Amino acid sequence: MDNIFGRAMKVVEFENVSLCLNGKQILSNVSFSIEKNETVLLVGSSGSGKSTILRLILALQRPSSGTIRVMGQDLTGFCGSDLLRLRQKIGLVFQEGALFDSHTVLENVCFFLVENLHVPLEEARERVLPILEFLGLHEYMHYYPSELSGGMKKRVGIARAIASKPELVLYDEPTAGLDPISAKKVVELIDTLDREYGVTSLIVTHELHYFVDAVDRLLFLKNGQIVYSGVPEVSILEQYSEPEVKPACS
DSSP: OOOTTSOOOEEEEEEEEEEEETTEEEEEEEEEEEETTOEEEEEOOTTSSHHHHHHHHTTSSOOSEEEEEETTEEOTTOOHHHHHHHHTTEEEEOTTOOOOTTSOHHHHHHHHHHHTSOOOHHHHHHHHHHHHHHTTOGGGTTOOGGGSOHHHHHHHHHHHHHTTOOSEEEEESTTTTOOHHHHHHHHHHHHHHHHHHOOEEEEEESOGGGTTTTOSEEEEEETTEEEEEESOOTHHHHHTOSOOOOOBOO
């Protein structure tokens, strides 16, 4: 929903954000924003700081300087119940799936609703079943993670992330470890979800080629800085292909 001035609401805003850890400059004056219903791809080589940005959005890490706003809320000083309420509006798809091995697909997807939002189990199941159907998981809902392929585990992770109807979904390397066919199916699924559910998405990956036709905008992170923001194109990789160099903190 646009605000009263007719401008798109910014779901995520970074203003001159820097982060220094163990004498290394991880991020340096990073500024970008993500608007409501926008799907943004954040790319960069391993260790470039992509996953750090996800942790900052979730306030699992604090910047050394700069301002971070999520859904209009300044995260500076955010803690306790305020932070918990904000995180409940964010869905996270983990790189490794992070599924409970002893839980079925249905139980994994219901877990956050029941344990964190205190939704009664039967109501949680009613809310989750249409999502499982939509993602092609309905017939697998009584399977355990060990019985699923890598691509199916990614789908379960996505189902769990959207079960609470979040306003923002964060994807951490959603195609990592998948064969090209499975990776393509996951990308198509994310694209469909963004259109059908109208969520705002930030996808962190180093596999740009899978996503060029499924996102609105590309952010390229290199040496702790956003060096490109614009149309997603594979050629961008060639322009910024030099090795990453982490500068020391100033």
